[in-house]
Amino acid sequence: MAILRLGRLSKAVRSQLTARCLTTQADLQTQLPDKEVQRGPSYINHIGKDALVYRNVGQHLDLTAENFPNIEAIVSCHENKRLTFSSLVDHVDRLGAGFLKLGLNPGDSVGIWAPNFLHWYLSMLAASRAGLVSVGINPAFQGPEVKYCLNKVGVKAIIAPETFKSQHYYSILESIIPELKNSQPGSIKSNEVPTLKSVIIDTSVKYAGAFRFDDVLDLANSNEIKSLKKNMHKINPDSPCNIQFTSGTTGAPKAAVLSHYNFVNNSIHIGNRNEYKNERICCQVPLFHAYGVVISIMGGISHAATLVLPSAGYNPEASLKAIANEKCTVIHGTPTMYVDLIKKQKELNLPIGTTAKYAVTGGAACSPQLFEDIKNVLGLKKVKTVFGMTETSAVIFQSTTEETKDNVLHTVGHVQDHVEAKVIDANGDTVPFGTPGELCIRGYCNMLGYYGDEEKTKEIMSNDRWLKTGDQFILREDGYGMIVGRLKEMIIRGGENIFPKEIEDFLNAHPDIVETHVIGVPDERMGEQLCAFIRIHEGSTLNTDDLKAYCKGKIAHFKIPKYIKIVEDFPKTTSGKIQKFKLKEIYEKGV
Numbered sequence: 001m002a003i004l005r006l007g008r009l010s011k012a013v014r015s016q017l018t019a020r021c022l023t024t025q026a027d028l029q030t031q032l033p034d035k036e037v038q039r040g041p042s043y044i045n046h047i048g049k050d051a052l053v054y055r056n057v058g059q060h061l062d063l064t065a066e067n068f069p070n071i072e073a074i075v076s077c078h079e080n081k082r083l084t085f086s087s088l089v090d091h092v093d094r095l096g097a098g099f100l101k102l103g104l105n106p107g108d109s110v111g112i113w114a115p116n117f118l119h120w121y122l123s124m125l126a127a128s129r130a131g132l133v134s135v136g137i138n139p140a141f142q143g144p145e146v147k148y149c150l151n152k153v154g155v156k157a158i159i160a161p162e163t164f165k166s167q168h169y170y171s172i173l174e175s176i177i178p179e180l181k182n183s184q185p186g187s188i189k190s191n192e193v194p195t196l197k198s199v200i201i202d203t204s205v206k207y208a209g210a211f212r213f214d215d216v217l218d219l220a221n222s223n224e225i226k227s228l229k230k231n232m233h234k235i236n237p238d239s240p241c242n243i244q245f246t247s248g249t250t251g252a253p254k255a256a257v258l259s260h261y262n263f264v265n266n267s268i269h270i271g272n273r274n275e276y277k278n279e280r281i282c283c284q285v286p287l288f289h290a291y292g293v294v295i296s297i298m299g300g301i302s303h304a305a306t307l308v309l310p311s312a313g314y315n316p317e318a319s320l321k322a323i324a325n326e327k328c329t330v331i332h333g334t335p336t337m338y339v340d341l342i343k344k345q346k347e348l349n350l351p352i353g354t355t356a357k358y359a360v361t362g363g364a365a366c367s368p369q370l371f372e373d374i375k376n377v378l379g380l381k382k383v384k385t386v387f388g389m390t391e392t393s394a395v396i397f398q399s400t401t402e403e404t405k406d407n408v409l410h411t412v413g414h415v416q417d418h419v420e421a422k423v424i425d426a427n428g429d430t431v432p433f434g435t436p437g438e439l440c441i442r443g444y445c446n447m448l449g450y451y452g453d454e455e456k457t458k459e460i461m462s463n464d465r466w467l468k469t470g471d472q473f474i475l476r477e478d479g480y481g482m483i484v485g486r487l488k489e490m491i492i493r494g495g496e497n498i499f500p501k502e503i504e505d506f507l508n509a510h511p512d513i514v515e516t517h518v519i520g521v522p523d524e525r526m527g528e529q530l531c532a533f534i535r536i537h538e539g540s541t542l543n544t545d546d547l548k549a550y551c552k553g554k555i556a557h558f559k560i561p562k563y564i565k566i567v568e569d570f571p572k573t574t575s576g577k578i579q580k581f582k583l584k585e586i587y588e589k590g591v
Contacts, residue, residue: 040432040433040477041422041430041431041432041433042422042423042424042430042431042432042433042434042435042437042475043420043421043422043430043475044415044420044421044422044475044479045420046414046415046416046417046418046419046420046421046479047417047418048269048416048417048418049417050268050269050272050417052265052418052444053264053265053268054237054261055237055260055264056128056232056235056236056237056239056241056260056264057125057128057129057241057260057263057264057298058125058128058129058232058235059232059233060264060301060302061085061088061089061092061125061129061301062089062232064085064301064302064304065085065086065088065089067304068085068278068304069084069085069086070084070085070086071084071085071278071304071306072084072085072306073085073087073088073300073301073306073307074088074118074121074300074306074307074308074309075306075307075308075309075326076116076117076118076309077308077309077310077311077318077321077322077325077326078309078310078311078312078318079117079118079309081118083118085304088122088125091122091126091217092122092125092126092129093126093129093225093228093229094217094218094220094225095122095123095126095216095217096126096127096129096130096132096228097130097219097220097224097225097227097228098126098216098217098218098219098220099126099127099130099132099157099216100130100220100224100228101219101220101224102157102186102197102198102211102216102219103186103197103198104130104132104156104157104198106130106131106132106235107131107132107133107239107240108132108133108156108157109132109133109134109135109153109154109155109156109243110123110127110132110133110134110135110155110156110157110158110159111135111137111149111150111155111157111158111159112124112134112135112136112137112158112159112160112288113137113138113139113141113146113158113159113160113169114139114159114160114161114164114169114202114288115139115161115164115286115287115312115313116283116286116287116292116309116311116312116313117161117202117309117312118309119159119161119202119213120159120287120288121287121297121307121309123159124136124242124287124293124297125297128235128241128242128260128263129228129232130228131231131234131235131239133240133241133242133243133257134241134242134243135149135153135155135242135243135245135255136242136243136244136245136287136288136289136293137149137158137245137288138245138286138288139164139167139286139288139313140167142172143172143175143176144176146172146173146176147176147192147193148253149245149253149255150193150195150196151193151195152245152255152451152452153243153255153451153452154195155193155195155196156195156196156197156198157196157197157198157199157200158173158196158198158199158200159200159201159202159213160173160199160200160201160202161201161202161203161312162201162202162203162205164312164313165313169201170199170201170207170210173199176192176193177190177192177193177196177199179191179209180199180208180209180210181208181209182208182209183208183209184209185198185199185209185210185211186198186211188209198211199211200212200213200216201213202214235260236260237259237260237261237264238259238260238261239259239260240257240258240259240448241258241259241260241262241263242257242258242263242293243255243256243257243258243451244256244258244289244290244293244390246390254450254453254456255450255451255452255453256390256391256447256449256450256451257447257448257449257450257451258294258393258447258448259393259447259448261444262294262393262444262445262446262447263293263294263298263393264298264302265418265444265445266294266298266392266393266394266395266416266444266445267294267295267298267299267301267302268302268303269395269416269417269418270294270295270299270302270386270394270395270398270416271299271300271302271303271305272303272401272417273384273398273399273400273401274299274330274358274360274384274386274398274399275358275401276299276300276302276303276305276330277303277304277305278303278304278305279303279305279306279329279330279357280305280306280308280326280327280328280329280330280355281296281299281300281305281306281307281308281328281329281330281331281332282308282310282319282322282323282326282328282330282331282332282356283296283307283308283309283310283332284310284314284319284331284332284333284337284341285314285332285333285334285337286313286314290388290389290390290393290394291332291334291362291386291394292332294393294394294395295332295360295362295386295394295395296332305330306326308322308326308328309322310322310323314337314340316337316340316341316343316344317344317348319331319333319337319341320341320344320345320348320350320352321350323350323352323355323356324350324351324352324355327355328352328355328356329355329356329357329358330356330357330358330359330360331356331358331359331360331378331380332360333359333360333361334361334362334577335361335367335370336515336570336572336578338359338361338370338373338374339370339514339515341378342373342374342377342378343514343538345377345378346377352378352379353378353379353380356378356379356380357380357381357382358380358381358382358383358384359374359375359378359380359382359383359384360384360385360386361374361383361384361385361386362385362386362387362388362395367504367505367508367509367516368409368410368505368508368509369505369508369509370508371383371385371408371409372409382399382403383408384398384399384403384408384413385398385399385408385411385412385413386398386399386413387412387413387481387483388416388445389469390447391446391447391460391461391467392441392445392446392447392467392469393445393446393447394445395416395445396415396416396419396421396441396443396445397411397412397413397414397415397416397421397480397481398412398413398414398416399413399414400413400414407480410482411476411480411481411482412480412481412482412483413480413481414478414479414480414481415479415480415481416443416445418443418444419441419442419443419444419445420441420442420443421439421440421441421475421481422439422440422466422475423435423436423437423438423439423440423473423474423475424437424438424440425437425438426438433475433476433477434474434475434476434477435474436472436473436474436484437472437473438468438469438470438471438472438473439468439469439471439472439473439475439481440466440467440468440469441466441467441469442464442465442466442467446461446465446467447461447467449461471483471484471485472484472485472490472499483501484499484501485499485500485501485502489580491518491519491520491528491530493520493523493526493527493528493529493530493558498520498530498558498559500517500518500519500520500530502559503516503518503530503532503555503559503561504516504517504518504532506551506554506555506559507532507534507547507551510542510547510550512536512537512540512542513534513535513536513537513542514535514536514537515534515535515570516532516533516534516535517532517533517570517578517580517583518530518531518532518533518561519531519533519580519583519584519587521563521584521587523562529561529562529563530559530560530561530562530563531561531562531563531564531565531583531587532547532561532563532564532565533565533567533570533583533586534547534564534565534566534567535566535567535568535569535570536566542566543566544564544566547561547564548560548561548564563587565586565587565590567586570583571583571586
């Protein structure tokens with residue numbers, strides 16, 4: 001899913017983008033067959049066969065639990081814990097009632113700062129059933145970053161594990177809330193984080209000023225739990241359910257507010273096309289991310305699918321073992337995760353193809369070569385793609401149930417059910433089908449707005465609810481779309497507009513290359529030059545001269561990277577998104 005944003009542009013900037021951000025018509029002709037270049041306006045309103053529903057997350061979970069009580073809802077392999085849908089409802093109602101007994105009120109924000117533990121899953125659902133708003137916080141965040149998130153959205157309670165890798169969560173909280181160790185649980189009075197009242201740690205150890213997660217789970221009595229159930233219907237489906245912080249790869253993250261209505265409906269239509277019904281999903285993506293919470297958690301609930309957590313943090317070996325041992329039929333991951341999974345499967349050769357049927361990839365652009373490798377090395381029947389962004393509550397384009405190979409390899413899928421899409425030029429005018437421009441989306445999926453930031457909300461979403469994605473996009477008349485690149489990532493070399501994705505896809509087709517990421521770097525004469533960062537297969541002797549020879553005669557001379565750097569790994573966010581600004585820092589240090 002595309003997570004970075006581009007806000008509404010001023011007239012001056014828009015005029016610059018006319019010259020800088022749109023590919024030429026000649027470039028367009030090479031990207032689509034003539035028969036698919038249409039003259040009508042680039043606008044689609046795709047009405048799905050299944051109607052939208054108006055219910056909150058709690059009511060949605062109840063429907064699944066009533067119909068499929070004995071199907072496993074979640075399996076946490078690394079914790080050796082599993083719950084059926086029936087027992088899940090019992091757990092989340094106890095926890096939700098416990099939250100209310102702590103003094104939290106409907107509409108209050110509850111931060112969940114953790115990797116993929118069972119308590120993350122329970123806390124998000126419990127908050128939804130209690131009318132609270134869950135706030136996903138990146139588990140890799142350090143003190144200042146966590147403090148920013150807590151203050152940005154006024155978090156009243158925060159839930160965290162005791163430790164993960166080198167992180168000791170209570171110690172980090174103590175560093176930003178020095179009053180914690182001398183406070184009574186639930187009565188924190190912090191100068192630095194004034195809204196925070198409760199800290200909840202998933203641990204058997206008693207920490208000063210903090211509740212233990214299991215104690216909150218057992219805090220409410222039977223009447224208080226019944227009261228939560230009785231009042232659940234009062235939660236408005238249009239009200240906030242979850243807050244997602246954008247990836248923060250460029251500046252301070254913004255806080256996108258998503259509703260129950262967003263969560264429920266997007267998950268239904270995501271699962272319809274991805275054929276989730278009663279499947280077993282290996283979830284490699286982080287739960288705090290829109291992919292994890294909507295596509296994986298909510299998608300599983302909507303279709304009575306079992307969510308399998310192989311490990312707290314991404315671990316390709318643990319994922320492969322979970323797929324084999326838990327007989328997973330569907331795999332969720334980002335392109336970077338699949339690159340690692342393929343490499344590890346070549347080493348282990350586990351029998352995952354006997355049960356696994358589909359791979360779902362999203363979070364970033366996926367090269368055609370990687371699609372082929374996912375299917376062939378992992379032994380899968382289908383590879384499906386999802387494309388969207390945090391601000392659209394996950395998915396806006398995705399593969400259909402029966403998809404052609406060409407559409408899987410060369411598009412981001414078909415526009416989602418009940419979603420409007422259009423492509424505009426730098427002046428805001430709709431371009432013809434097949435012409436590149438900026439993708440805009442309108443529909444049930446769009447966020448309520450950025451928390452406490454009306455100005456930023458207006459930059460990305462107009463009064464008529466069209467949301468600008470910041471993606472340079474081609475829309476076909478049949479409803480399929482193609483990413484040309486991010487508007488802000490386009491490279492201009494001597495007046496030639498070059499999108500990194502085209503070069504990355506070309507280089508990734510080389511048999512010795514695992515992964516490629518291309519950036520623009522300053523050049524006195526040309527303005528910008530291309531620099532390709534490449535990860536090659538272990539044991540390969542591929543060098544820069546070999547690569548330049550490989551490019552010659554296959555792509556235009558100005559698209560051949562002037563600089564090629566072979567690396568062992570790429571800097572990325574916890575959600576698996578490559579941080580290209582850090583690649584620029586690496587280049588600058590090398591210079």
